[in-house]
Amino acid sequence: MATREDEYATFVRARSHALLRSAYLLTGDQHLAEDLVQEALARTHRSWSRLHETGNAEAYARRVMYHLQVSVWRRRKVAEFLPGELPEPAHRGGPDDPDAIAWRITLERALGSLSKRQRAVVVLRYFEDHTEAEAADILGVSVSTVKTQAARAIEHLRKLVPHLREPDDERRPTA
Structure with missing residues (x-):
């Protein structure tokens, strides 16, 4: 029988690419997207036992990504000009x-x-x-x-x- 850690690892392998695509569209930068996904997956791991039972792991990870990115946007930054x-x-x-x-x-x-x-x-x-x-x-x-x-x-x-x-x-x- 698979352990919770094995199930989490399977989730990460199965959904990381899709999460990374969404994160890239949010950030516009590959490295920032990778960081965003990594943090979302870390937070998902901390709540894995609750999320796994309800089947909401991916929705939770995406919500974490969006909230983290909104927090980044709210910080003061120097305006960019392209x-x-x-x-x-x-x-x-x-x-x-x-x-x-x-x-x-x-x-x-x-x-x-x-x-x-x-x-x-x-x-x-x-x-x-x-x-x-x-x-x-x-x-x-x-x-x-x-x-x-x-x-x-x-x-x-x-x-x-x-x-x-x-x-x-x-x-x-x-x-």
């Missing part, structure tokens, strides 16, 4: 296609230009596929804040990456 224009991607091909690489870089830069809260909302709503209520609960904000931040983020992303516009956006008059 100079330069974003390149226009020609099309999206395979993962090694130069155009696909340029597209990913464009999207990564655009996501990096969002405010920290907007990025968290985009990750939760559109990458993790959480509802507005779930995202609000995870971030500890109101549903209306999630809606506002999501709308502002999408508007900002569409300005930076015109290819993200919906097909009928072309017909809408600009104000």
Whole structure:
């Protein structure tokens, strides 16, 4: 029979990659994402006996990640400025296609230009596929804040990456 430590190790092996993807989208930096996942898994380990019994280990680890990242965002920092224009991607091909690489870089830069809260909302709503209520609960904000931040983020992303516009956006008059 597997011990709790073996079960925890199995959980870590099975879910670390998915947690790391989400953490990278939240932080925008591979090393910070790894640190975030490591801390979330450490806290999950401390609560493993309770979490394992209820089957909520991954949800708990993700919630810890989001809360830790929000805490980082709340700390005072020197404002960052990313100079330069974003390149226009020609099309999206395979993962090694130069155009696909340029597209990913464009999207990564655009996501990096969002405010920290907007990025968290985009990750939760559109990458993790959480509802507005779930995202609000995870971030500890109101549903209306999630809606506002999501709308502002999408508007900002569409300005930076015109290819993200919906097909009928072309017909809408600009104000």
